[in-house]
Amino acid sequence: MTTQLAPPATNPLTTPKAGYTAAAGRWAGALAGALAIFSVLLIAKGANPVSVFGQMMASTFTGASVEQIVIKAAPLILAAMAVVLPARAGLANVGGEGQVIIGAVAGAGVGLVVQGPAALPLMLVAGALGGAVWAGLAVALRVTVGVNEAVTTLLLNYVALDVMLYLIYEPWKDAHGSGQPATPPLSVEQRLPLLSGTAVHAGIILALLAAVAVWLTLRHTAFGFRLAVTGGNPEAARRAGLPVARLLMTAMLLGGALAGLAGVIQLAGVEFKLRPGLTTNIGYIAFLAAWLARHNPLPATAAAFLLAAITVGGDSLQLDSGLPAATVNVLMALILLAVLGWTAKRSPS
């Protein structure tokens, strides 16, 4: 019943199943085009695209690489949900990067003072709160004085980065470390446990649970429906008596909390200390994953795995073909451009 009332066209929940075959065809075409352009660039660089792709494929589907993909996908999924949830209410959260950083900072801060079995849960809570606060700053400006959230979240990314750098270059710097700017490493009980028999940390469980929870919320709850109405037509929502400002705040705070969690699991599952390159563009890549999936939670999860796989493929580029690892950004960008520009119904820009 809610599906009848949901906003049309842009909400794929209402799209008939028949559309999926055509969409799959467009996706395949877009991917092939992106690979073709990337091949031309590789040839220009004197590399053989067939062997490069072969090696990427071969090394991406070894056991160790699959584990790497899952590890990289976990924070991407959470940070993608941080885009998906506000987007349903019509908010553009470009600040995932900053919220991830502040999440990691808050988690690390708790880690500095709390030891023992309570440390990890407290770190996760602190990270979520940190991310929520950071997103809250932007949405507060939006609902009180009407400043656009895309602008403020983008600006806050840089403030977040400076906050982290400030802390790790001075007050939180590891006095016994190698002189590198970083916090002292987390103790073993502060780290996320590994899934038995693998190198994958438990953060992936958290991420998948969050994705399902976001999907259920948007699909099956009154709150999700109200968000969709607000996103579809804020004026109509206001006239229908919906608390628009509160809905916007809630969506953004929840989104920020999820991005903050992404930061903590990256800290407690992978890095174990705050250091300058901690986030590796998680927030920005997740924003693109959410866009690839047109802001739908479960497809966004799949997109996060896809982008994680491409990133892991970049490491094999470096090892096997001697190309710089960042080269993989070209492949990622080409695939995204193909999908953004040639697979979807044209949305007004």
Added chain:
Amino acid sequence: MSDLVVDVLTGAVRGGTAIMFAALGETVSERAGVVNLGTEGSMLVGALAGYAVAAETGSPWAGVAAGAVAGGLLALVHAVMVVWRRADQFATGLTVMFLGLGLTSLFGAAYVGRAAPGFDPVKLPILGDLPVVGEVLFQHDPVTYVSFAAAPLLWWWLRSTRGGLLLRTAGERADVLHVHGYRPGLIRGAAVVAGGALAGIGGAQLATAYAHAWFEGMTAGRGFIAVALVIFAAWRPLWVMAGSYLFGAALALAPALQARGESLNQFALDALPFLITLAILAILGRRTLRAAPEELRRVFT
């Protein structure tokens, strides 16, 4: 003390120039109604193209020209996507940024650590000897002197020429252009490409005059700073100029203090321009977007 002021002001001009070119480029693009987060990418390809061409030809001026071409070509991708494919501006801009990051990484490895002829500071006759002002303004590289003229020129061009009027109309009321037989999409696309070319010049200045080197990711967020600056400046070129020097001053203050034995955390200062911008947005509130080009406001809602 006055010594410190001179150092910081000189550093503001030195460090602010690359950001100013990029921010002026973003102004051109946004006045026509298109946000380009890919400015960071245009700066990067401009920096690499500038450095590489300077190394290969021996002429840094050829490098600057190559930087403009490279920055413009990358922006062309953004233009095609948002103007003709109607893709989302934020998502496309970020993607173009990643494209620039990847391309420069793929083709730039050969130039890391390689020497190339660059621009050296030239002290202008008479002007360069003026007390304080001479040192702050007139002992820079030639590209910086060009940049002094860039913002006033853009201000004049936007305000007083037919081209400027067409560009502003594309950003305010594209329908009006339609009625008069113009193609707003074409004007917008040209503005995005021209904006990318300016960002490319900024990148080339960064590589051949500021850093005298190429390394991966060397723009370090300056392109995003440029996007923020344009909002800070409320889409006005002369304010863009002032804002760029404010950023440059924030960059220059910490090293200048450290050279005098004062310790100061660089990052507290780096955050300052962003916090000032946020404060201005908060105070002006809805009015900031009221200053925005009409068509741009649709992107922001």
